Each structure stands twice: as C-alpha cells, then as structure tokens.
Amino acid sequence: MKIVNKILIALSVVCVLGSCAKEEVKNVDFSQYNDDDPQTKTELDNWLKTTFLDEYNIDVVYRYNRYYHDVDRNVTPPRLDAVKPTMESVLNGYLLPYRKVGGVDFIKKMSPKEWILFGSNSYASDGSVYAGTASAGRRVNLYGINNYSAYGALLVIHHEFVHILNQLVNIPTDFESISKADYKATWSTTPADTARKYGFVTSYASGSYTEDYAETAAHLLVKGQAWYDRYANSSSDAGKSKLKQKEANVANYYTSNLKVNFRELQKEIQNYLKSTVYPNDLKFPQYLASTYKTVTINPGNAIYSKYGKPAEFQAAYDKMKAAVLAYSSTAKYNLDYVQVRFEADNKATIRCAFTAAAGGTQYLADYSFTYAYNTTSGDLTFTKVEQAGTTGNYANAALFSAGFANSLQPYFTGKTYTADWLKADVEGADYNSLAGFYEKNNTTNYWYGVLGL
Incomplete structure (x- = not known):
C-alpha cells in the first residue's frame, strides 16, 4: 500500500505541475512495434522454438528487456523483420557448419543457450560501441541487427562464439606471447594500418590477447584464407610473421583441442556465404597476380x-x-x-x-x-x-x-x-x-x- 500511495502522490504532483493539459489522441498502429508482453505465440516465435529451442536448446530473446544489457549503455529494440534473417544466418552460417564438421554432440554442447537480439549497436557515453558480447559461456548478445547483413552478422557471431569456446577450452598459452608486448587497452586509438603493421587483424584485436584470438579466428572463418593471406602480405615482415603464427595457432586449437577440422569449417562457412551474398572478399579474381603470383x-x-x-x-x-x-x-x-x-x-x-x-x-x-x-x-x-x-x-x-x-x-x-x-x-x-x-x-x-x- 505504501508503494501505491507514493505513486498516487507522484501522479498528483505531475498533474499540478503540468496543469494536466489534455492532448489530442493520435492514432498509432502498435502492431508495427515489438510486443514486449505477447499474449499469443506468433509465427516467428514458433519458428524460433522449432528451429533453435527444440533442436539446440537455444532460447532466442528478441523482445526488449533492459536486464540483458548494461544499464549505462543505450540500446534500441530490434525490428521484427530483422529477427528471422539474423537467426537464419546463425543457423546456416554458424550452427550447421559446426554441426557438419564438429558433429551434433559438439555444437549442442558448446553452443550458447541464450541469444539476445538488439536493434542498435550498444553505445556508451565515452563513444565505445559494442556489436556483440559473450558471457558465462552460455549467453551471446547480438547488437545492431536492424542494419542486418549476413556477412557482418557472421563476423560478430563467430567472434562471440570463439569467446564461448575459449571460456570452455582455454586459449593455448603460447598465443599470448606472439604479440604480448604490443597489446594496449586503448585499442580505439590504434589506426588500422598500425594494427596491421604489428600483426593484428583489426585495431580491436590489439586490445587484449582474448580479443586478438576471437578476431583472428572470426576473420579466417568468415573473410577467408585468401583475404587473410592478402592482409598478411601487406603487413610488415614482423607483422606478417605474427599473423601467420596466429593463424597456425588458431587452426591447431580447433583441430587438436576441439577436434573440429578448422579448414573444413572454413570451407563450409564460406560456401554458405557464396550461396547467399557472395561478398567481394571471397571472390577470386582480385587475388590473382597481387596475392597469388x-x-x-x-x-x-x-x-x-x-x-x-x-x-x-x-x-x-x-x-x-x-x-x-x-x-x-x-x-x-x-x-x-x-x-x-x-x-x-x-x-x-x-x-x-x-x-x-x-x-x-x-x-x-x-x-x-x-x-x-x-x-x-x-x-x-x-x-x-x-x-x-x-x-x-x-x-x-x-x-x-x-x-x-x-x-x-x-x-x-x-x-x-x-x-x-x-x-x-x-x-x-x-x-x-x-x-x-x-x-x-x-x-x-x-x-x-x-x-x-
């Protein structure tokens, strides 16, 4: 009763201060918005349940809930029409390739069990932006799905899953030593060319060895070997050496530690992309005579x-x-x-x-x-x-x-x-x-x- 009374008092104050001015009633079609408290299961809900929950014990949460992201970050809900394309990429460009190469038991055991979808990227007051996060070995937050692209989404998805794998099967100890002296927490101030020179696949990878590992693996799997070779060849001699060492470390981690053939997995993911959007990074003509001589x-x-x-x-x-x-x-x-x-x-x-x-x-x-x-x-x-x-x-x-x-x-x-x-x-x-x-x-x-x- 005390809570109710306080609410009533607060409402009264608002009316006094605002003179309780009447506003014109506007027609708003709420069916176009994400229903935060659905009373019935939609066709989308049924598809998500059949495809992910029933088959992989994966719960896909797309109705906005502030509990699922840091309270100091600004995030918007996803558009309904972006949910299924995003999760189709998760299915065809992530789950099914791992299922085919690593086996049913592997992907059902290792895949995160909560996928939380947000419409925008996650923004903080300091200007930092998240496209995805992984936590506790069991949850992945995917941000920015309102600007969905299969290619970009898969880079984020595989980056975050590498974090999940690393939480379950540790990163080989010799990986950190490859670039140990060059990691900087202030990665956002590292230009892309500088990151390349020092053997990082992106500026973000230069922030810590865990992010370096996830970025290296994701780019090898999604952008492909030809892209990675061209990137390494355009680095310094020392940078190229480090990039190739990191590639070997990641490939061996998958094949030896996880018992998932890394090259077969790389092939399956790129075959999916070639059958859908076929991004330029996967097309051969650009590499002949420049990368491959x-x-x-x-x-x-x-x-x-x-x-x-x-x-x-x-x-x-x-x-x-x-x-x-x-x-x-x-x-x-x-x-x-x-x-x-x-x-x-x-x-x-x-x-x-x-x-x-x-x-x-x-x-x-x-x-x-x-x-x-x-x-x-x-x-x-x-x-x-x-x-x-x-x-x-x-x-x-x-x-x-x-x-x-x-x-x-x-x-x-x-x-x-x-x-x-x-x-x-x-x-x-x-x-x-x-x-x-x-x-x-x-x-x-x-x-x-x-x-x-």
Whole structure:
C-alpha cells in the first residue's frame, strides 16, 4: 500500500505541475512495434522454438528487456523483420557448419543457450560501441541487427562464439606471447594500418590477447584464407610473421583441442556465404597476380586424382612432356611440372621444370609472355613475346622451343580464360589453394593448379 500511495502522490504532483493539459489522441498502429508482453505465440516465435529451442536448446530473446544489457549503455529494440534473417544466418552460417564438421554432440554442447537480439549497436557515453558480447559461456548478445547483413552478422557471431569456446577450452598459452608486448587497452586509438603493421587483424584485436584470438579466428572463418593471406602480405615482415603464427595457432586449437577440422569449417562457412551474398572478399579474381603470383600444374600431384585431369590441357602437357623426353637420344629428361608466373607490368612466365631421367638436379626453362587481366571479371589472355633473355633459364627454354611452340604455347594463347576458384567439391585442406581457369564459352576446357604467394 505504501508503494501505491507514493505513486498516487507522484501522479498528483505531475498533474499540478503540468496543469494536466489534455492532448489530442493520435492514432498509432502498435502492431508495427515489438510486443514486449505477447499474449499469443506468433509465427516467428514458433519458428524460433522449432528451429533453435527444440533442436539446440537455444532460447532466442528478441523482445526488449533492459536486464540483458548494461544499464549505462543505450540500446534500441530490434525490428521484427530483422529477427528471422539474423537467426537464419546463425543457423546456416554458424550452427550447421559446426554441426557438419564438429558433429551434433559438439555444437549442442558448446553452443550458447541464450541469444539476445538488439536493434542498435550498444553505445556508451565515452563513444565505445559494442556489436556483440559473450558471457558465462552460455549467453551471446547480438547488437545492431536492424542494419542486418549476413556477412557482418557472421563476423560478430563467430567472434562471440570463439569467446564461448575459449571460456570452455582455454586459449593455448603460447598465443599470448606472439604479440604480448604490443597489446594496449586503448585499442580505439590504434589506426588500422598500425594494427596491421604489428600483426593484428583489426585495431580491436590489439586490445587484449582474448580479443586478438576471437578476431583472428572470426576473420579466417568468415573473410577467408585468401583475404587473410592478402592482409598478411601487406603487413610488415614482423607483422606478417605474427599473423601467420596466429593463424597456425588458431587452426591447431580447433583441430587438436576441439577436434573440429578448422579448414573444413572454413570451407563450409564460406560456401554458405557464396550461396547467399557472395561478398567481394571471397571472390577470386582480385587475388590473382597481387596475392597469388604463381599457379603450379603437376598432373602427378594427388589433387589431379581427386579433382580430375582436364583433357585438353592434359593433351598439351603430354605433348610437351614427349618433346622434353625426345630432346636427346642420350640425355633424357622428364617434365616435372608447369608453372604460370604472374609478374610486374603484366609480364608472365610459363616455366617448365625438368630433371634428368636418371635423377639429379632439377632445371628450369622459362618462356616469356605478356598477359591482360580484368580483376573484376577474371578474364585473362596470354600473348607470346620475344624471350626476355638468352642465358640461364632462357637458355634451357631454347632446348625445347619447338616442342613448346607446338604444345603449351598454342594451348595458352588465342583464348580468353576466366579465373576462379576451382569449380569442384574441394576438400577443406585444398580450399582457397586451388584456382581454375575456364575458357570463355567453352568451360569444358580449363586448367587448374596450386596457388603460390
């Protein structure tokens, strides 16, 4: 009764001070707003229950409740139309990949059991902004879903899940030592270029080793290996070394400590993104000649048993192989591999490696080309030009020039190829390491090989 009385007194004071002015009644359609106290289950509620609660024991909370976020932060509720797309990303880009690679028991045991959704990012008076938080190994808060994007959402989701995993299975102790001297709590004052120089995948990663771990893993899984390699290559020598050490540490943590094949998981997540929004970070053309400068083709490599030997290229390769073997009746050489090398100023080299049939030193024969390449479409053409030299590898090339002119040279020239990731069901260990080059308007003719930096 005391509480009620105080409320009545307070209301009376308000009326006196405000003169209890009457206001015009306005028509407001509350059906367009998030119902904080639903009396009936909606279609969305039923979908969330069937998909997440019944299957994974995950409770998805999207009706606003201040209890779920820090009281000193400003947050808005989610729009209803943003809830399902966000949770579809959680399902298809997170739960199902882990389920497929790590197993049903793993994801049901390890997945956080509360997912709290907010419409805006979480803002504080000091200007700091949260896109997500994880706590107690069991709850994830996802902010900013009103500006939903599958790509951005998955970066946050995987970052937060890495925190959950780290709370359940500790980060390897040697990870912190990689960048221990460079962590700063004031990460927001670290420019992106400085973070890259010192071996951090983002400025936020430079704040602590736990955030560094989550950022490294999330970017490898969502943005992909090609993006990560390009990022590392554009760092300093020391920064690149640290980034690659961190990659190895994360991959080993998943595969050895969690018993989840990291490369297969990486593949599954990116396959989902490629089937939905296909962000630029996952498209191959931008990486050729800048990040990946060589493509090595060796039909003896096990990958050609797994993914096949394209007939037209194999015929040209075998013809060159026969020419190398027939060069001399006494000095017999075997063709070991062919490598396409993309160099500066649109210069290219097609390199043939060969070794004496009896074994011993491997020699290289280099043939000079120029190339035209569109980094958006991936269209690629080669033109044979005068040899760039007459000694060394060029002298070796002269030994087989006639054979080359009748085999590999006509195969590579006079056609337009389109560069892409290899169009096959590639295993995780080979994913993002194999590129295919498909003849335009004749995709049955293609060549592919192992990418090199």
